[in-house]
Amino acid sequence: MYRYVEDKRFVSKMRQFCGSIMQELCHTLKRDWNIGTVFFLVGSGARNLILQNENCPIDLDYNLEFVRLDPSLSEREVKEAVRCAFNKVLRRRGLPDCQDSTAALTTATMSLYRGNPALFSMDVCIVRREPDGTLSRLIHQKNGSVQLDRYIWNTACNSDGLREKVQLIRQSGKWGEVRQAYLSLKNQYLRRNDLYHPSFICYIEAVNQVYCTMTNKTEYVTWAGSLTRK
Missing domain, CATH: 3.30.460.90 (Beta Polymerase; domain 2)
Structure with missing residues (x-):
C-alpha cells in the first residue's frame, strides 16, 4: 500500500x-x-x-x-x-x-x-x-x-480551473484533506489493480472532492481528466 x-x-x-x-x-x-x-x-x-x-x-x-x-x-x-x-x-x-x-x-x-x-x-x-x-x-x-x-x-491532460481550486483550498486551510483524499484514491485504485487512473488523475479527483465539499457542488472526473458537472 x-x-x-x-x-x-x-x-x-x-x-x-x-x-x-x-x-x-x-x-x-x-x-x-x-x-x-x-x-x-x-x-x-x-x-x-x-x-x-x-x-x-x-x-x-x-x-x-x-x-x-x-x-x-x-x-x-x-x-x-x-x-x-x-x-x-x-x-x-x-x-x-x-x-x-x-x-x-x-x-x-x-x-x-x-x-x-x-x-x-x-x-x-x-x-x-x-x-x-x-x-x-x-x-x-x-x-x-x-x-x-x-x-x-x-x-496534455485537461485540468481547467484546477489552479484556482487549489488556491482556494490552501487559503481555507484544507490542504491536509487533499493529502488524505489523494492517498486514499491511490490505494483504492491500487487494490483494484486499476491502470486507468494515473497519479495526475488521482490528484484532480482529490482536489475536486475537497473543493466540492467546501462549495456544496457535485463534480467528478472521468479517466481522461475532463471535468463533468451535475
Missing part, C-alpha cells in the same frame, strides 16, 4: 540530486545541439505529495520544456537529441542509459550515497508550449519496428 514519504531531509537531497541532473541536461542540449530548454519538477514531487508503495522506487516527474528549437528538426530528431544528451549526463555519473517509453525518458533506479537507502527514479517528459498556452507532450508511438515508429505532439 502507498504511504507518504516523511523523511524531509531525504526528499530534499533527492530533489537536489535529480535537479542537478536536469540542469546538466539543459546545459548539454544547449552546448551540443543549440537547443534551449528549461525544466520543472511536476506531479507529486512538486506538490509535496510524494508516495512510496512499500519498498518500490519513488518516482519524480519532470517536464523538459523547449524555449528555443530549430523548426527544421523533426519530432524524431528532437527526441533523439534529448535522449542522447540525457544518456551523456547519466554516464558521467556512472548511471545506466535511460529507457525510451511512450511519453517519457525513464532512468534506472538510483539511491543516494549516504543516509536513507530508498530507491528512486526520474521520468522526463518532453513538452512544448502551444500559442494558447497549453502544453503538448512529445509521444513516441512504437509500432514494432524503429522505421515504423511515429513521433507526435499530444495535448
Whole structure:
C-alpha cells in the first residue's frame, strides 16, 4: 500500500540530486545541439505529495520544456537529441542509459550515497508550449519496428480551473484533506489493480472532492481528466 514519504531531509537531497541532473541536461542540449530548454519538477514531487508503495522506487516527474528549437528538426530528431544528451549526463555519473517509453525518458533506479537507502527514479517528459498556452507532450508511438515508429505532439491532460481550486483550498486551510483524499484514491485504485487512473488523475479527483465539499457542488472526473458537472 502507498504511504507518504516523511523523511524531509531525504526528499530534499533527492530533489537536489535529480535537479542537478536536469540542469546538466539543459546545459548539454544547449552546448551540443543549440537547443534551449528549461525544466520543472511536476506531479507529486512538486506538490509535496510524494508516495512510496512499500519498498518500490519513488518516482519524480519532470517536464523538459523547449524555449528555443530549430523548426527544421523533426519530432524524431528532437527526441533523439534529448535522449542522447540525457544518456551523456547519466554516464558521467556512472548511471545506466535511460529507457525510451511512450511519453517519457525513464532512468534506472538510483539511491543516494549516504543516509536513507530508498530507491528512486526520474521520468522526463518532453513538452512544448502551444500559442494558447497549453502544453503538448512529445509521444513516441512504437509500432514494432524503429522505421515504423511515429513521433507526435499530444495535448496534455485537461485540468481547467484546477489552479484556482487549489488556491482556494490552501487559503481555507484544507490542504491536509487533499493529502488524505489523494492517498486514499491511490490505494483504492491500487487494490483494484486499476491502470486507468494515473497519479495526475488521482490528484484532480482529490482536489475536486475537497473543493466540492467546501462549495456544496457535485463534480467528478472521468479517466481522461475532463471535468463533468451535475
